[in-house]
Amino acid sequence: MAKTVEQLTAELNLLIENSKQNELIAKKLFDIETSVLSARSSEQLLQNLLDLIKKQFSLSGIYLLLASPPPISYLLNSNLQSNWHKTHTKQVSSDTLKQYHPENQPFLSNQLASYQHLVPAPLLAQAQSIALTPLTLEGKLFGSLLFCDNDPDRFTPQLGTFHLQQLAVKVSLCLSNVLIREQLDHMAHYDRLTKVANRRLMEICINEELIRQQRYGSHFSLLFIDCNKFKAINDTYGHDCGDKVLAYVASQLSELIRENDRCFRYAGDEFVIMLANQSFSEASLVAQRLCQFFTEHPMPYQNQQLNVTISCGVATSNGSQTMDELLKTADQQLYLSKGHQTQASE
Numbered sequence: 562m563a564k565t566v567e568q569l570t571a572e573l574n575l576l577i578e579n580s581k582q583n584e585l586i587a588k589k590l591f592d593i594e595t596s597v598l599s600a601r602s603s604e605q606l607l608q609n610l611l612d613l614i615k616k617q618f619s620l621s622g623i624y625l626l627l628a629s630p631p632p633i634s635y636l637l638n639s640n641l642q643s644n645w646h647k648t649h650t651k652q653v654s655s656d657t658l659k660q661y662h663p664e665n666q667p668f669l670s671n672q673l674a675s676y677q678h679l680v681p682a683p684l685l686a687q688a689q690s691i692a693l694t695p696l697t698l699e700g701k702l703f704g705s706l707l708f709c710d711n712d713p714d715r716f717t718p719q720l721g722t723f724h725l726q727q728l729a730v731k732v733s734l735c736l737s738n739v740l741i742r743e744q745l746d747h748m749a750h751y752d753r754l755t756k757v758a759n760r761r762l763m764e765i766c767i768n769e770e771l772i773r774q775q776r777y778g779s780h781f782s783l784l785f786i787d788c789n790k791f792k793a794i795n796d797t798y799g800h801d802c803g804d805k806v807l808a809y810v811a812s813q814l815s816e817l818i819r820e821n822d823r824c825f826r827y828a829g830d831e832f833v834i835m836l837a838n839q840s841f842s843e844a845s846l847v848a849q850r851l852c853q854f855f856t857e858h859p860m861p862y863q864n865q866q867l868n869v870t871i872s873c874g875v876a877t878s879n880g881s882q883t884m885d886e887l888l889k890t891a892d893q894q895l896y897l898s899k900g901h902q903t904q905a906s907e
């Protein structure tokens with residue numbers, strides 16, 4: 562039977578209404594995408610993203626579920642301890658996540674009784690329906706955006722997921738860009754073997770400290786550190802053991818200094834420590850403390866205790882030296898202290 566004019570008009574109006582809705586959603590997604598594109602870190606990106614999605618789509622709750630263990634080693638690892646992560650993310654086993662996104666497709670439900678293990682308790686209290694949007698990196702499912710709504714009809718299984726799929730692709734792309742940038746930045750500024758900052762970052766930090774000193778008059782000191790008889794360790798126990806010694810020295814040094822001090826690997830078995838707001842006499846005490854620590858704490862290695870000791874030279878900035886001059890002074894002091902060490906051990 563042919564449709565009446567009224568029926569055709571109603572259908573047309575519905576189409577127009579749907580098209581307006583789609584346009585509105587597309588505009589919101591575009592705004593979200595534009596905003597997260599400018600994020601400088603993965604954490605900032607995720608914070609912006611979750612805040613914006615919650616606001617733009619008037620959700621009662623939003624959370625980030627992260628696959629555990631992460632499928633990609635560099636993924637967000639260093640950030641997971643932050644306060645924001647503790648309150649906005651939840652670790653879910655990779656297998657559980659895959660169950661909800663077998664084809665990397667969004668998942669919708671308004672039967673929440675069986676999702677207690679997935680939805681954090683504070684969200685579950687208000688949620689009547691949920692949507693899970695898969696996030697992938699390098700083709701691997703690493704997380705899922707969990708949207709909660711207090712309307713049971715908001716996310717029903719029969720609802721189309723085109724917009725959520727679009728969101729999934731866009732967020733995954735933006736996030737992978739930021740993560741790759743963070744990864745490159747990390748590789749450029751941190752030493753792979755010892756995990757501490759490298760000489761390049763050291764130069765940036767010392768120059769920043771020099772500028773700060775010129776502006777605010779805040780002094781600082783440098784320690785130039787060298788492992789004693791390191792070549793002999795390599796020659797006696799092998800290069801692998803030498804590598805472990807370097808990693809041990811770096812991790813102990815990093816533990817022994819304050820949070821606002823910095824430890825850098827300068828080269829080979831040499832490290833530099835930058836001590837904020839420390840005078841020469843204060844820095845000399847730190848140097849003594851560090852040397853003493855290694856003398857008293859041999860490194861456990863293959864059921865033995867390996868003697869690993871260090872020597873330390875100190876230089877304090879008076880605001881007029883360059884970075885190179887400061888490092889040279891600290892190195893000369895190190896040389897003198899090595900002389901004492903050698904005499905003491907003879």
Ligand SMILES: Nc1nc2c(ncn2[C@@H]2O[C@H](COP(=O)(O)OP(=O)(O)OP(=O)(O)O)[C@@H](O)[C@H]2O)c(=O)[nH]1
Pocket residue numbers: 754787788789790791792793795799800801802803804807828829830899
């Ligand atoms: N295992 C290992 N050895 C390294 C690494 N980088 C440099 N070295 C070695 O470190 C040794 C440093 O030797 P030296 O500068 O003579 O230092 P040392 O034996 O401690 O001598 P003193 O400082 O006078 O006590 C060299 O043999 C380098 O080959 C590294 O990444 N791993």
